[in-house]
Amino acid sequence: MGRLEGKIAWISGATSGIGEATARLFAREGAKVALVGRRVALSRRIATGLKAEGGEALPIRCDVSSERQVRDSIRQTVKRFGKLDILVNNAGMVHVKALHKYTEREWDHVMAVNVKSMFFAVKHAMPHLRRAGRSYIVNVGSISSFVGQALTPVYTTTKHAIVGLTKSIALDYAADGIRCNCVCPGITDTPMLREHLNVLPDPEAALAARLRRVPMGVPLTPHDVAKSILFLSCDDSSGITGTTLTIDAGYLTAAEWETKGGTKFMSGAKAAGGS
Numbered sequence: 001m002g003r004l005e006g007k008i009a010w011i012s013g014a015t016s017g018i019g020e021a022t023a024r025l026f027a028r029e030g031a032k033v034a035l036v037g038r039r040v041a042l043s044r045r046i047a048t049g050l051k052a053e054g055g056e057a058l059p060i061r062c063d064v065s066s067e068r069q070v071r072d073s074i075r076q077t078v079k080r081f082g083k084l085d086i087l088v089n090n091a092g093m094v095h096v097k098a099l100h101k102y103t104e105r106e107w108d109h110v111m112a113v114n115v116k117s118m119f120f121a122v123k124h125a126m127p128h129l130r131r132a133g134r135s136y137i138v139n140v141g142s143i144s145s146f147v148g149q150a151l152t153p154v155y156t157t158t159k160h161a162i163v164g165l166t167k168s169i170a171l172d173y174a175a176d177g178i179r180c181n182c183v184c185p186g187i188t189d190t191p192m193l194r195e196h197l198n199v200l201p202d203p204e205a206a207l208a209a210r211l212r213r214v215p216m217g218v219p220l221t222p223h224d225v226a227k228s229i230l231f232l233s234c235d236d237s238s239g240i241t242g243t244t245l246t247i248d249a250g251y252l253t254a255a256e257w258e259t260k261g262g263t264k265f266m267s268g269a270k271a272a273g274g275s
């Protein structure tokens with residue numbers, strides 16, 4: 001028996017990175033998953049792969065900044081699978097530039113994709129989550145939920161907001177049997193990270209420079225983060241609500257740190273290798 005046997009999960013941003021790894025892990029643990037994202041060709045391909053492994057997934061095209069599309073994606077999930085137990089608010093985006101260079105429209109867009117989307121999803125999932133009796137919301141924050149990072153003012157604002165929103169949801173719906181928690185990943189090797197690095201002259205050197213301030217000296221895999229999302233989406237984490245779980249290879253533990261070359265985690269991280 002998998003840990004999510006008989007459970008139905010809605011996962012946003014499920015077409016790549018952490019969302020995709022979470023969908024794969026959830027399916028392996030017995031859940032049926034709604035793959036919610038804008039790139040439906042990718043989610044169809046993931047659904048086909050999961051089916052070949054005995055899983056079941058529903059690809060749903062959805063821009064999470066649209067309340068109508070989020071509402072419809074939840075309706076489609078419940079129509080297909082009959083209920084909803086787990087909501088994973090993972091979709092996110094980052095813009096890299098100084099605050100004074102943002103237009104109002106750009107500010108609003110990042111806020112909508114990263115935070116308002118969570119309001120839409122919780123609002124429309126609530127009747128179903130209440131009905132499930134024991135249900136779970138996991139929001140994806142970041143180390144930027146706790147510290148600032150250069151040239152990402154709006155992203156940092158959204159990720160801090162997610163911590164407050166998580167606590168608020170946890171408090172207001174605990175009596176309904178709903179637990180709500182937030183995972184805060186550090187440097188994770190996903191398309192978002194690569195996109196971020198690829199605008200720099202030497203992406204690999206830039207990554208190596210960043211990892212020098214990470215005690216474990218390695219980037220996380222999407223699967224590392226997915227395992228923490230799974231923990232907060234099942235009974236293994238019973239009694240935990242309104243909290244943040246940081247998965248950052250030690251990033252936030254030190255004010256100053258310089259990794260001395262490779263650490264013993266290097267080979268381990270490669271062996272653990274993704275989802």
Ligand SMILES: NC(=O)c1ccc[n+]([C@@H]2O[C@H](COP(=O)([O-])OP(=O)(O)OC[C@H]3O[C@@H](n4cnc5c(N)ncnc54)[C@H](O)[C@@H]3O)[C@@H](O)[C@H]2O)c1
Nearest residue numbers: 013016017018063064090091092142185187188190191192
């Ligand atoms: N990679 C990291 O280092 C890192 C660190 C901390 C937090 N995170 C967070 O993890 C989450 C997943 O990111 P990732 O690193 O897997 O990158 P990713 O780019 O692989 O995943 C982001 C997903 O969100 C989707 N998305 C973006 N805008 C959307 C929209 N308007 N509607 C629907 N889907 C949309 C993308 O299509 C993509 O599938 C994000 O919330 C991100 O902020 C990532």
